[in-house]
Amino acid sequence: MNEHDIELPTSRPVIDTLVAGHREFLSFLERRVGDRALAEDILQEAFVRSIGKAEDLRSEESVRAWFYRTLRNAVVDHYRRRGTSEKALERVAAEMDEAVEPDAELASAVCGCIARLADTLKPEYAEAIKRVEVEGLAVKEFAETAGITANNAAVRVHRAREALRKRVVTSCGSCASHGCLDCTCKP
Structure with missing residues (x-):
């Protein structure tokens, strides 16, 4: 051998x-x-x-x-x-559907760069942010319109939020962690 x-x-x-x-x-x-x-x-x-x-x-x-x-x-x-x-995914989807909307004043004061940064995400993430966060569509409704399961939609929205959070931190620096209410960030 x-x-x-x-x-x-x-x-x-x-x-x-x-x-x-x-x-x-x-x-x-x-x-x-x-x-x-x-x-x-x-x-x-x-x-x-x-x-x-x-x-x-x-x-x-x-x-x-x-x-x-x-x-x-x-x-x-x-x-x-x-x-x-x-x-776990069902719990996340339920939590997202139960989320409380911010008042109109706070919503209008949110950093203007968020919309610009959302457009830089992967197309499916940008769509999820736009439909659920901006348009206020429920995760289950978003899932139906996107042709995916509610669990998959919940995961997609979660990942989109995380990706957007990282972009905001990269773009805005410390104001991102302190509340971006008077945005002076450079594009």
Whole structure:
């Protein structure tokens, strides 16, 4: 054996069993998650995690049963992660819909450079800021007109606000953190 040869662990039959069951495992996952690409991602991740543990298995029969348990756990983990992120996005969307509008005097005193800076954002961010912040459209309504989900719209508006905040800080410097009520910023 030379230095470039890799010595395979004694688990080669276990690995062969997993590889041979690829289509069956993929079909199992696809039925549970409803998306082939997602099923492929989950299967690939399960294969990677399992290869290191394969040496502990003794028989070919226990390999398949063990790997199916691994796949079931991976599906549960996927839905748990997705559920957590969807709930968080729903909370953000609800908070954005419940936001209180500033009074007319404060709204008219806001820095004039904001509109100019908003136009320098990515087009989808500029549109989100214009529709939700300037026109006062609810996030759910913006989502419908943009043809995206409410969760996606909430994320887009949040990212647009963050991008605009960074542009304001870059452009206006310290007045941005102290309230830009009498704007003297240079374009």
